[in-house]
Amino acid sequence: MPSALPYPRAQHWQIRSRTFDFPRRPLLMGIINVTPDSFSDGGHFFDPAAAIAHALQLVADGADILDIGGESTRPYAELVSEREELQRILPVIEAIARQVTIPLSIDTSKATVARAAIAAGAEIINDVTALTGDPQMIEVANETRAGVCAMHMQGTPQTMQNAPNYGDVVAEVRQFLRDRRDSLEAAGIPRERICLDPGTGFGKTHEHNITLMCHCHEFHALGCPLLVGHSRKGFLGKLLGDKQADRTNANIGATLSLAIQGVQIARVHDVRAVREALVSFVATGGLN
Numbered sequence: 001m002p003s004a005l006p007y008p009r010a011q012h013w014q015i016r017s018r019t020f021d022f023p024r025r026p027l028l029m030g031i032i033n034v035t036p037d038s039f040s041d042g043g044h045f046f047d048p049a050a051a052i053a054h055a056l057q058l059v060a061d062g063a064d065i066l067d068i069g070g071e072s073t074r075p076y077a078e079l080v081s082e083r084e085e086l087q088r089i090l091p092v093i094e095a096i097a098r099q100v101t102i103p104l105s106i107d108t109s110k111a112t113v114a115r116a117a118i119a120a121g122a123e124i125i126n127d128v129t130a131l132t133g134d135p136q137m138i139e140v141a142n143e144t145r146a147g148v149c150a151m152h153m154q155g156t157p158q159t160m161q162n163a164p165n166y167g168d169v170v171a172e173v174r175q176f177l178r179d180r181r182d183s184l185e186a187a188g189i190p191r192e193r194i195c196l197d198p199g200t201g202f203g204k205t206h207e208h209n210i211t212l213m214c215h216c217h218e219f220h221a222l223g224c225p226l227l228v229g230h231s232r233k234g235f236l237g238k239l240l241g242d243k244q245a246d247r248t249n250a251n252i253g254a255t256l257s258l259a260i261q262g263v264q265i266a267r268v269h270d271v272r273a274v275r276e277a278l279v280s281f282v283a284t285g286g287l288n
Contacts, residue, residue: 014190118140213230230254260286
């Protein structure tokens with residue numbers, strides 16, 4: 001772990017209606033899966049009322065952003081039609097947008113879904129395909145002026161865990177994200193609206209995930225805010241030596257590591273527990 005960051009960290013992220021000025025600790029993106037099959041909480045918030053109540057609880061727990069998704073991207077997940085995804089997420093986004101002031105993110109790779117979600121109140125497009133899965137997604141991002149998060153994934157959710165392979169996972173993910181940053185800028189999306197995600201758990205083995213988590217500080221060289229979605233993933237269960245173990249404490253430990261490395265946004269399920277740990281960590285000199 002670096003005692004000092006080797007590269008300056010991005011200080012700002014422009015989204016649709018506001019600019020984030022990043023504090024030293026990571027902002028927390030709370031997860032709302034409006035799905036029956038997400039890997040950690042699939043089905044718990046599939047009912048719109050349950051999803052809305054969960055969103056309000058995440059805000060009370062200290063979330064800085066809410067990320068709403070209507071299609072699971074876990075390994076081997078079944079694809080969802082555009083119509084079904086819209087039916088899942090729109091009532092939830094519309095209701096949440098009326099009741100909270102923090103920004104909403106839409107977790108989708110479909111341009112039509114992103115456009116409708118932004119019209120309903122979302123301000124960020126969080127796309128696991130790095131805006132390559134739908135040729136219209138960049139147009140939507142440009143027209144709406146939403147913030148975008150581009151993630152690295154080797155393969156697709158249906159193939160990514162078949163046989164992940166890298167010569168140097170950090171170098172290859174960094175090059176991919178650099179190329180996507182440059183392509184998005186060339187397509188008219190300013191760098192200040194781009195966030196990058198190394199994609200832990202997406203086409204990576206246990207060893208790849210650990211290596212990426214240990215080297216997140218190197219991605220500051222790309223000049224964009226970093227988002228890491230490590231929460232409750234299988235590599236944490238493997239670290240604990242028990243796939244069935246509660247992973248809350250593992251999430252906290254991993255998020256503190258990301259905080260030390262200057263990561264700007266952590267996408268987590270356990271917002272209250274992680275936030276309390278971060279508040280204590282900062283107050284006692286953990287990020288000095």
